[in-house]
Amino acid sequence: MRTVKVFFVCLLLCTYSAFGFQNTQIDYNALYKIKDEGLNNSQVMDIAWNLTDRIGPRLTGSEGLKRAYDWTAAQMKEWGLSNVKIEPWGEFGEGWDVRKSYLAMTVPYYQALIGIPKAWTPGTNGPISAEAIYVDVSSEADLAQYKGKLKGKVVLMPTNIEAKTTFEADATRWTEEQLQDMTTERVSNADGSFSQRRISDFRRAANLRNAAYQMFKDEGVAMVLNTHRGGGQGTFFTSNGARREENPLPEMEIAPEHYNRMVRLLVKGEPVRIEADTKTEFHTKDLQGYNVIAEIPGSDPKLKDEVVMLGAHLDSWFAGTGATDNAAGSATMMEAIRILKESGVPLKRTVRIALWSGEEQGLYGSRNYVQKEFMNNGMPNKKHEQFSAYYNMDNGTGAIRGIYLQGNEAIRTIFTEWFKVFEDMGASTVTIRNTGGTDHQAFDGIGLPGFQFIQDPIDYGTRTHHTNMDLYERLQAADLRKNAVIIATMVMQTANMDQKMPRKPKVFDNLNRSR
Incomplete structure (x- = not known):
């Protein structure tokens, strides 16, 4: 009996190792390259300046957002990213400008x-x-x-x-x-x-x-x-x-x-x-809404068809220039993928960035994207199976202090280990709690791992969120540099895991049984 017990304990430990310890190892060589590029050669504030001072407010359907589509796509092509496209997600309706x-x-x-x-x-x-x-x-x-x-x-x-x-x-x-x-x-x-x-x-x-x-x-x-x-x-x-x-x-x-x-x-x-x-x-010529998409193709022949995504919404309100909501997130995500490309760190899976539109009117860009990309007639398709995780930033300019698990207990050990290297940046909190109101919900809603970061509030709720004071001056440069490094590292680690990111219990089982 003792032999049987020992066998099952060993089997349990091996299983836990396969889905836990094996996936938490930090690639310190890649981390060094990411930190060096992101902290010493950062372009995040220049990206943010282009999105705010130069391009201006970016209400969905406005001329400002059209300028943002064109500039971000051109910039990512210049960085050498692949499959860059301004992709329609469906009809939004009339655009509008003051x-x-x-x-x-x-x-x-x-x-x-x-x-x-x-x-x-x-x-x-x-x-x-x-x-x-x-x-x-x-x-x-x-x-x-x-x-x-x-x-x-x-x-x-x-x-x-x-x-x-x-x-x-x-x-x-x-x-x-x-x-x-x-x-x-x-x-x-x-x-x-x-x-x-x-x-x-x-x-x-x-x-x-x-x-x-x-x-x-x-x-x-x-x-x-x-x-x-x-x-x-x-x-x-x-x-x-x-x-x-x-x-x-x-x-x-x-x-x-x-x-x-x-x-x-x-x-x-x-x-x-x-x-x-x-x-x-009012603009009636083009009623479509668009997302900007770009990739770094995966290098592993067996894993390159699997995808890790990062993203933020590019649209904003218009009384200011949408600096903290959400040029901060868009600039940080662009900087994160620039760091990954420029530093040359290995990426086994394909890494894809998405800059969404229509978020402020109801997460339209991300919700339409996931339905088209990962679902067929309301059920998961092959790309759904090949997807690992999505990381989102949309809580202002504040420093990342941790991450929400969105109720996915299986990921706690992984994220806790990964965040240990950022304790000296003040980022180590991992919470089981959910957070809402932004584009990671589109992924979470169809059973895909989607995550939003815990960020310092700074003056987001009191002074900048949807206000005339949401301007370049409200951005915290040091915070955005740190955020880009943390996110680039999280994406790199996810792209190089032995398995895809663990998922919550399948939300489609009942649908399958009913059919």
Whole structure:
């Protein structure tokens, strides 16, 4: 019996070694080359400068994003990458650009206002000067009192957005205690009632807004002003625009300080007059959305058809230049694949980079790509089987501090070992938790290993995410250099594993059984 027990223990250890220890070995020679190229010859900030200062904002469907497609593809061809292409993923719809944006309060005194037209809204068709009116409503029934009073007016509606003075820093880094806390698995004790209340409140607010906007159209309102999220100090946040609205009105999103001042004046009975001149352009010639794809072919005859991917979304919002969201991610991923190419480190599997579009409107680029590339009629194809892992960056400019496992416990040992070489860079946290809101979800959603990194928040949520202050100055050069080195190393290690990256339990078993 003892002999049998020893045999099974040995068998277990061998099995664990095959899928664990064997795949965690660090290629220190390749690591040295990657660190030398990435830390001493970095081009990440020059890439980021091209995407922000030179090319500008990159709203999906805009001329700026078209320039970004062309430049990134040309740049990767210059680096010697293979199979570089600007690849359509499907129909997105009309593109849109701002051509002119002027807004001021002229009564009770002159004050230039900070704002920009809301995405996919028309311009004013020339200068306008109009009385502002505060539409103070809390229910759809309240709208009746304004019937016949809004024609030609600039309207403002109630908001709970404030611009308060804070006594905490906008920019922060994760503390060791916070990172340690991330390693614990979340188990919710909630009964869901709070979420249901929030959903109900959201729907009620959305219904009121829709009813109000329909009334504004019927009444012939000249312009709508609104403010979205807090920020303060002249920072304003853009929202998801009016892409799906029929015949939207001219609308501008403005800084909360300026919005709330006008509301206070109007509530106190002071007259407010607005002057505006905006021009926007809709693009209807090409309704397709595109991704930029490029590769370093694998060198191993047996493994070269298997693929490791890295990527980030290239599109942005437009009030700034999309520096932290997401030129930071795109520049870092481009720099990572440049490092791999330039350093000449061996790559057994093919390494593929993708720069997505349509992320800000719903992960369109990545979701359409994975369906076309890895699925046939809703079921995995051969390329799905040949895929190893995807790495994504889309949490601002902050330094990588670790990685989310997305619930894939089988990878914990691998990532823990790989991150040991980056402990001196402050990156070692491996958490079982999921994170969402970006393109790795497209891969995770079809059963492929897709990962997003833990990054220092810096001032992403407080100052730069979807704001007019998301500019080149917000980028942290040292952080982006380190990030490119870490990601290049992760990709290299994944490309050279004996096996593909372990996967979570198959999500297609039930589908197969039902057929």
